[in-house]
Amino acid sequence: MEHPAIMEMTAARRSNFGDIGFWADRTALHEAASLGRALQVKQLIEGGASVNMVTVDNITPLHDACIQGHPNCVRLLLDAGAQVDVRTIHGSTPLCNACAAGSLECAKMLLEHGAKVNPSLTALTASPLHEACIKGNADIARLVIAHGALLEAFDLQFGTPLHAACAKEHVDCARVLLKAGAKVNAAKFHETALHHAARVEMVDMIDLLVDFGGNVYVTDNDNKKPIDYTKPGSPTEQCLQYYESTPLSLQQLSRVTLRTLLGTRALEVVGQLDISQRTISYILCEGC
Structure with a gap:
């Protein structure tokens, strides 16, 4: 029999994640959901399989279905009572997984079932909007923004979603964020989205950021401007040289x-x- 102290710790950990399932290794339902086998998922549920069973990493079958972007499995799990906002030990919710996978259909279903678009975050946890921008899923970014996603949510690794979009070279996501009102000069350790755009040598990203008021003169913790991260003679250096020497018009x-x-x-x-x-x-x- 398991030691009472271990049982208490296990129960407390499960309670912290808000899951009503049981600790287990990966189950047949996890596997079927991950592989997109909707008929098998249906049969397992009808046979009494718990849709809220968790692995030692607190991953549910719903997480697995969303990670792989299988909407039919997601629908079956949600209809059977799968908890929509369970967090893995890394802090990811099924909506985070769906946003990263680029599954618009999965994301819509989760939101219709009450998924939190702004789950309680720590600086070490990426939000659903971060996940969409990291992977370049502009349509999903637009969807979660329409449901109230925080444009300035902060992640210790990337900063804001705009930082993430620029660091990962996703112009379409950056455009969605800026048009929705994201702060173009928001800083992560005094580093702005323009610093990221300069690092990845993206002239079109720089043009976009400047159009929305990006400050080409701002310096980071190393006292470097965006232009200081470009290669000498490169198109990005020439672009930033132009913007540094040519003020915006009164209209702009x-x-x-x-x-x-x-x-x-x-x-x-x-x-x-x-x-x-x-x-x-x-x-x-x-x-x-």
Whole structure:
């Protein structure tokens, strides 16, 4: 018989993750969900398999289905009562897994079943929005933002989702974030998204960030500007040299100022202004 102290520790750990299942090694249901075998998942559930069974890493069959992006299995598990916000020992929820996998259908189902788009985070835990931006899944980034994802959620490794999108060279995700009101000059240890864009030598990313007010003169903890991370004579160095020597026009500065003041409300507020559609499109950077 297991020692009472060990049993107590196990129960406490399970309680901390909010799971009602039982500790176990990987089960047949985990395996079927991971492989996308929907018929087998259905049969196992009908045979009494617990949809909330967890491995020693606190991974449920729902996590496994989302990691691999199997919507049919996700639907069966959710309909059978799978807990939607169980955290693994690394802090990932099924929604984090679906966002990383790029499964829009899985993400939608999880949100429809009440998944938290902003689960309680520590600095060591990436949010669902981070996961979407790290993997370059712009449509999913747009989806979780529409459900209230925090644009400035902070991850110790990447910083904000915008930092993550730039570090991983995903321009489409960066554009989605900026249009939604992400702070272009948010800093991680005084390092901005422009520093990341300069490091990965992406001229189109630099152009996008500057269009939204990215500061080409800001310095990081090493007192380096974005241009200091470019290769001499490279297109990115030439791009940043141009922006350092050519101030933004008054028209551009006005747009940046207005968008900065409005923040995440820009999309809603600007469309209600009594101004021309052309001006609205310019303010909202619809051509960016």
